[in-house]
Amino acid sequence: MTLTLHEEAVIRFVDVCVSFAGRMQENIVLDQANFTVPKGKTTVIAGGSGQGKSVILKLILGLLRPNSGQVLVGEKNIATMGYAQLQEQRMRFGVLFQGSALFDSLTVFENIALPLRERTSMRNEEIVAKVQTTLKQLELGGHEDKYPAQLSGGMKKRVGLARALQLDPEIVLFDEPTTGLDPVMTREIYELFTQTQQRLGYTAVIVSHDIPQIFSLADQIILLNKGELDVFTNPSQIPLSSKTKIREFARLVLGYEETKG
Amino acid sequence: MSQTNSESMAPLRWVGALGAHTLYVLGDLGRMGVFLFWAVLGVFKRPFRFKELLKQLSFIGGGSMTLIFFTALSSGMVLGLQGYYSLHKFGAEGMLGSAVSLTLIMELGPVLTALMVAGRAGSAMCAEIGIMRISEQIDALECMAIDPFRYFISPKFLAALLSLPLLTAFFDVIGILGGYIAGVHLMGVNSGAYFSGMEQSVTNHDIQLGVIKSFIFGWLVVWICTGRGYLVQKIRGAGFGAESVSKVTTQAVVLSSISVLVFDYLLTAVLL
Numbered sequence: 001m002t003l004t005l006h007e008e009a010v011i012r013f014v015d016v017c018v019s020f021a022g023r024m025q026e027n028i029v030l031d032q033a034n035f036t037v038p039k040g041k042t043t044v045i046a047g048g049s050g051q052g053k054s055v056i057l058k059l060i061l062g063l064l065r066p067n068s069g070q071v072l073v074g075e076k077n078i079a080t081m082g083y084a085q086l087q088e089q090r091m092r093f094g095v096l097f098q099g100s101a102l103f104d105s106l107t108v109f110e111n112i113a114l115p116l117r118e119r120t121s122m123r124n125e126e127i128v129a130k131v132q133t134t135l136k137q138l139e140l141g142g143h144e145d146k147y148p149a150q151l152s153g154g155m156k157k158r159v160g161l162a163r164a165l166q167l168d169p170e171i172v173l174f175d176e177p178t179t180g181l182d183p184v185m186t187r188e189i190y191e192l193f194t195q196t197q198q199r200l201g202y203t204a205v206i207v208s209h210d211i212p213q214i215f216s217l218a219d220q221i222i223l224l225n226k227g228e229l230d231v232f233t234n235p236s237q238i239p240l241s242s243k244t245k246i247r248e249f250a251r252l253v254l255g256y257e258e259t260k261g
Numbered sequence: 262m263s264q265t266n267s268e269s270m271a272p273l274r275w276v277g278a279l280g281a282h283t284l285y286v287l288g289d290l291g292r293m294g295v296f297l298f299w300a301v302l303g304v305f306k307r308p309f310r311f312k313e314l315l316k317q318l319s320f321i322g323g324g325s326m327t328l329i330f331f332t333a334l335s336s337g338m339v340l341g342l343q344g345y346y347s348l349h350k351f352g353a354e355g356m357l358g359s360a361v362s363l364t365l366i367m368e369l370g371p372v373l374t375a376l377m378v379a380g381r382a383g384s385a386m387c388a389e390i391g392i393m394r395i396s397e398q399i400d401a402l403e404c405m406a407i408d409p410f411r412y413f414i415s416p417k418f419l420a421a422l423l424s425l426p427l428l429t430a431f432f433d434v435i436g437i438l439g440g441y442i443a444g445v446h447l448m449g450v451n452s453g454a455y456f457s458g459m460e461q462s463v464t465n466h467d468i469q470l471g472v473i474k475s476f477i478f479g480w481l482v483v484w485i486c487t488g489r490g491y492l493v494q495k496i497r498g499a500g501f502g503a504e505s506v507s508k509v510t511t512q513a514v515v516l517s518s519i520s521v522l523v524f525d526y527l528l529t530a531v532l533l
Contacts, residue, residue, distance in 0.1 A: 061404055090406040101401035103393075115405045118412070167405075 009036035010171060010203050011060060016069035016079075018055055029055050031227040033069070037171075038220065042197065042204040046211050047224030048253065053207040054098075056222075057173050060205065061093060062086045073171075091119065094164030094172040094202070098179055100156040102148040108159050109135075109144035115166045134162045138192065154185035158192065165196060172197075174206040178214075186210065190217060212254060225249035285497055292495060296488045303415030306408060310416055317420035321382040325428055328377050333432040336369055337361065337439020344440070345448045354448075358455035359462035361440035362433075366463060366471045370433040372525050375478035378425060379517040383486035386417055387513040390490030391506035399491070414491065418483050425479025426472050433471070470532050477524060482517045489513035 018030040029052035037043045045053050058064035059071050062078045071078040073089055081089065102111050109131060116127045135141050138158045148156060157177060164172055177193070178186040194217065197204055208214040212235060215221060221232045228245040232238055238250045344360045393399050402409045437459070444450040489496065489509045496512070499505040 063400060063403065087406040087408075090404055093404060095401065095404040097397045097401055099396055101397035103398055103401075104396070115407070118407045119405065 008039045010039045010074065011037035011205070012070075012072040013056075013059075014070040014072065016059065016066045016071060018052065018059070018064070018066050028227045030066070030224075030229065033229045035222055035229065035231045037203060037205055039203050040201055041219035042206065042217050043220045043222060044214050044218035045205065045207045045222045045224065046209065046214065048249065049209065051224045051226065053209075053224060054175055056224075057095075057175055057205070057207055060171075060173060061090065061095065091167060092170045094167065094169035096157065096160045096164045096172070096174045096177055098176040100148070100160035102156060102159055102163070104148050107145050107147055108140065108151070111148070111159055112162045112166060115163065119167060130166070134166065137196075138162050153180050154188060157181070157189055161192065161196065165200065165202075168200070169202060171203045171205065174204065174208070176208055177206065178208065178210050186213070193217065223249060289492075289496070292492055293484070293488050296491055297484055299410045300414050300418050300484070300487065303408060303410030304419050306411040306415070310412065313413060313416040314420055317416050318424060320385075321378065321417070321420050322424035322428060325378055325381055325424070326431065328381055329374060329428050329432050330435055332373055332377055333365075333370075333435035334439040336373060337365065337436030337441075338443040340364055340369075340436070341440035341443025342448070345444050345450060354444075354450045355454040356458055357440070357444045357450050358437075358458035361444070362437050362459040362463050363467060365433050365436040365440075367467050367474075368525070368529075370429045370436060371471055371474035371478055372521060374425065374429045374432045374475060375482055375521045376518055378421070378428065378479070379482045379486065379514055379521065382421070383482050383517055384510050384514050386483070387486040387490040387510045388506055390414070390487055391493040391509055394491060394493050395502060395506060414487055417487055421479045421483035422476065425482070426475045429471060429475035470528075473532065474525065474528050477528065478521045481520045481524060485517040485520060486513045489516070 013033050013035050016030050016033040017028075019026045019028045021027075033056075045056055047053050055064060059066055060073065060078065062071075062081060066079050069079070073092070076085070076089065078086070078089060102108075103114065106114065112131045112134060113127050116122055116130060122130070131144075135144055138161065140155070140158055140162065143151065143155065148159070151159065174193070178189055181189065190213075193204070193206075196202075204217075206214065206217065215235045218235075219233070221235060221238070223230050223232070223238065223241075223246050225245045225248065228243045230238075230241045230243050230246045232241075235254075238254065239247060241247050241250065340361045341357065344357050345354060348354050348356055348360065390399075399409050402412055441452075441455055445452045445455050489512055490506075493499060493505050493509045496505075496509055499508045499512075
């Protein structure tokens with residue numbers, strides 16, 4: 001059962017197909033995927049490992065092109081964009097990577113300041129002031145001179161988030177934000193996420209396998225299993241999906257009993 | 262029946278494998294070509310990262326000087342001794358300066374400098390870029406709309422292209438001094454004959470050949486080493502994670518060394 005959301009969509013996937021050439025046969029990751037990401041809301045993309053969750057993020061960012069179909073951000077199709085246009089589009093995004101992807105030869109301060117230094121014409125004093133404010137907000141004060149290798153997993157995520165939010169992005173993409181973190185740290189990251197989203201009002205797309213905990217943050221859930229995809233506004237709708245592979249996923253992973261209808 | 266079929270298909274499997282390998286090699290060359298295009302373009306993109314260029318000049322150029330010094334000194338001294346040994350048989354010790362300087366300027370200087378830089382700085386560049394690739398740092402730059410080529414790859418290119426000819430010149434000077442120490446001080450060749458022989462035999466054309474070689478070798482080393490690191494995830498058989506970076510780094514040094522040696526012959530044959 002696919003529900004349509006009436007909010008303004010910032011991202012739309014229209015009949016998107018992605019497959020990779022395997023050794024023996026083609027591995028279909030997305031088959032005619034259709035969904036929208038509503039503005040200012042949180043969309044959670046969940047599914048097992050290797051089911052194409054991160055592929056969706058790469059498609060949104062234009063790091064990967066679909067075999068067919070359209071990936072619309074606003075009204076523009078990312079799938080057919082040239083390099084310069086893509087660079088312009090990417091300014092709208094903030095990304096928190098799975099391994100945080102901090103530049104290990106730069107300090108915490110330099111990491112957070114990097115997008116401001118490279119992508120804005122702000123003066124040095126303004127950059128320092130803005131970074132200091134962010135450091136305080138994300139409770140990273142006193143760690144600005146450390147290198148990423150000297151930080152704990154949770155702290156790296158916070159620095160990654162701080163860096164992702166520097167250019168005030170409209171859309172923030174989270175790739176497995178709690179992988180490798182203990183339950184306390186995971187809760188802390190979730191709280192931090194809720195706080196920053198309330199303050200900044202960005203649209204969030206979270207890819208995660210932390211199910212069902214991650215559903216508590218979601219306004220919309222996209223489930224992926226073996227090339228099939230379904231969209232829900234409430235976790236309780238998952239067992240009612242019209243897609244067999246999604247119902248199978250719900251039964252195996254979420255422990256939901258299959259319900260006909 | 263199916264067994265008979267698969268048996269009769271066996272020789273064709275080799276053809277299939279050869280075809281697949283050819284396609285992979287062509288694809289790989291294409292990716293390296295595209296990489297080179299963006300790396301060269303990145304040199305001209307603004308804002309120019311002058312500090313990064315200085316850092317790389319210091320690393321590739323300045324940092325290699327000790328290694329080049331000892332390599333050049335020992336090569337020069339060996340050339341001095343060997344040259345003296347050979348020339349002495351014909352009573353032509355006076356030609357020692359000419360023999361040492363021509364060998365160094367046209368052949369050993371550019372080749373050994375490039376091999377040393379590939380081993381020292383090339384491997385480091387390849388591993389650095391490879392780690393940045395597998396830890397998603399390059400993806401992160403792209404997502405922030407920062408061109409990774411302009412940001413850190415093209416400065417390495419420019420630094421290597423500027424450093425190699427200068428390091429080669431340094432190698433030549435130290436090598437000639439090494440030959441002087443061995444030939445004149447140890448074996449007793451006349452000092453004036455050593456330098457005048459050199460002055461008479463080395464022409465501008467010989468020096469030009471050395472400079473052209475060093476420039477092209479610098480190009481090959483930096484292209485192969487940075488390119489392999491950048492494409493680490495696309496290289497067949499490299500594996501994943503730390504292992505892929507170590508394998509690709511080894512491959513980069515081997516490939517760039519072989520290319521330098523092959524191009525040395527080709528350039529000598531064409532330009533001599």
